[in-house]
Amino acid sequence: MGHLEHLNEVFKAIDENQEEFVELLREAVEIRSVSADPARRPDCIKMCEWARDQLKSVGADTSLWDLGFEKPDLPLPPAVFGVYGRDKAKKTLLIYGHLDVQPAEKEDGWNTDPFKLIEIDGKLFGRGSTDDKGPVIAWIAVLKILKRLGIELPVNLKFVLEGMEESGSEGLEEGLKNNLDKISDVNFSCISDNYWLGKNKPCLTYGLRGICYYFVEISCARQDLHSGINGGSVPEAMNDLVWIMSQLVSVQGEILIPGIAELVAPLTKEEETLYDNIDFCMETFKGEMGSHGLLADNKQRLLMNRWRYPSLSLHGIEGAFSQPGAKTVIPAKVTGKFSLRIVPDLTPEATDKLVVNYLNALWAKRGSPNQIKITPCHGGKPWLADFRDANFSAGARAIERVFGTTPDFTREGGSIPITLTIQELTGSPVMLLPIGASDDMAHSQNEKLNRENFVKGMKVLAAYLFELGA
């Protein structure tokens, strides 16, 4: 049933027909599906219909899920649901992708029109080229080739494509919950919506950190005071707040909140080994950030700090003077903002409890007469897959076929909430299989997808299907 013997034929056809798929990407890039811009909502809807038509054209059963309204007179784009194959003897793979893009204007600093696909030196520039229209079209390309060659798919496919990802995937979770019966038979899921760690070596991603965000509001007066008139008379809220914020993490980056470190899952030998061969250069990373130092002195520990250990960042203060210049205000109410990136086995609930307890203990120690209000908000759980499972094994073998090298197994420090949503709603293992490179500039000016990544990405996706069905 695996038909692995077909792969060379498939790879050859992908190479020979690549121009056709670049043209498909060109069509897609020209649809300005900026989900954050209400004026572009018709384009988002058009883009979803375009993708539905593409899936239909290769023989998928498709439907558009109505997700309701963002606000009155502003409909959400529908989710595109596609079913390709219903063979009970085969496994079923769910493929997620998104069709909307980040805003882009030539004036933002683009060298070319962001909504025209332009190839320069093997790089396909255009908004959405890598995030996430390119990967979606790579899937469509694979289906077109297989259909054309008359090769039967070794697995059943279910597509879930949305048009609101860059705007918080509004409506999608509810849409999935309303259609749970349609995804209940999914055995594996695959998401191509992240990036290689570097520019040269492919990777598979098996973990994402979660996040817990905190507001600490301290107030010292009814309204802002003047440092000339009132300075020296009142215990100032800013003074309390900077002290509290200074007690959260050491200069070496250690989180000072008791109990956090103890809840982090211990590092296993097998996991530790993964880090040794990862293609990553500390100096390059430091140079790209333009930072003056790093919080680890070797590659392994630095990557672990970013991926498998929690970190605490101080984001800023609301309510204090934040403009240029020299204002002599004593702010009456200031809100410090910080967050923890959390990893297994830290849950948002456990983290909130430890953080709030610590803040309360700090406040008691401070002995200030001012008022404090601690608000934990929007906790997101970390995601961790088993990099040894059948999904990852299939992905790794696919990459080895195309690139001649085993992928790095990576995690990421940020979160992609849909990953956990899909894992939980399908009850099946998810794998993140990036196609683009680290320098693709998703969300930024001059977003691009290398033609090589695009074409090899199609081959990897094809090979992955055959490995999964083998």
Place this chain on the structure above:
Amino acid sequence: MGHLEHLNEVFKAIDENQEEFVELLREAVEIRSVSADPARRPDCIKMCEWARDQLKSVGADTSLWDLGFEKPDLPLPPAVFGVYGRDKAKKTLLIYGHLDVQPAEKEDGWNTDPFKLIEIDGKLFGRGSTDDKGPVIAWIAVLKILKRLGIELPVNLKFVLEGMEESGSEGLEEGLKNNLDKISDVNFSCISDNYWLGKNKPCLTYGLRGICYYFVEISCARQDLHSGINGGSVPEAMNDLVWIMSQLVSVQGEILIPGIAELVAPLTKEEETLYDNIDFCMETFKGEMGSHGLLADNKQRLLMNRWRYPSLSLHGIEGAFSQPGAKTVIPAKVTGKFSLRIVPDLTPEATDKLVVNYLNALWAKRGSPNQIKITPCHGGKPWLADFRDANFSAGARAIERVFGTTPDFTREGGSIPITLTIQELTGSPVMLLPIGASDDMAHSQNEKLNRENFVKGMKVLAAYLFELGA
């Protein structure tokens, strides 16, 4: 020469003619001399000409000093210079006041049209009523009465009235320097541009704090980072900055910078005594601020904290996330802002040196690889007069004649830069003689001057002239 015997006659005439002076104030309030609004510049100029005409009408020799341009096509209002009396046998008093006002719109929350003088329950509401058109007109009223009664002035007067005070007195210092010969014979100066400490008891003000403002910039990366991708990998600038800001002042308000306290002039017995009878209620003050605590447990110490000891306030941070909501940025460059209100014998130079040395020592202790840049800016010296000098004695006796009580001798925590400028350029002692009450709402909505303060203010000014010339 003193003619103190004329005072009862003068007081009676002030009482009888008060309506005339309220009408003068009405005329002045209707001239919208908002110096911050370029569109109102012709009104500022008109207001200066109006005041010049008033001085002329009582017999002063007047001139308008051209102060040049704020920017091309935007002339500065002229300063009004007036000379009243040139008797070499008499002392010469310089009187400063300003003719421009803060912006005001009915929509800001005024109960009445801000540019119409409206009397309600003995309160004269209108922009500029108390700051500073009322006090300027009180001087003009005194001259009108004396002229009408045929009473010779016991001192020579020199008026310096400006139209840019609310916009940093632009051009005035240069104008004074260009006319140094015209003010070189001044023996005393008097400024009525501050307020009573409370609502009931008059005061004379003999001290103002100076200010030293600091920027502490810390940078950790070339541009803002993302706490998901980079959190845990880079020493964060915000973490260093809040720590530094937390080391400046204790929860009890003590400045932690070594050497500052040692440079504060010791409290004298005579000075200490002044504080005992000052009409001031800690609980009222606390209630007005809506604060949760105070940095002193008795009235004397609280007032000293505000007036005769330095204070350190943290104003805010530029470059960090300061908007509502939850952004997960790691700010690349953040600038903490704080200032010290300074008092004799702290000079801006000595303060800067102590602060910069301390910040450098903190930074060395911190051991962060990040970059720091410390910028001291716009230091202003404190002002302190001798509350026992002839100027203050005359002012105090004048107040006693009108109010039947000796005034409180007060200082203020903020700065009024023109005070020091006039003291330095004339080489003569300055006194601040407030006419308005603490609740006059200068700079705010519903600014007012009590009719009683206005009328008694005229009497005090008249009596002061006779006491000074006695």
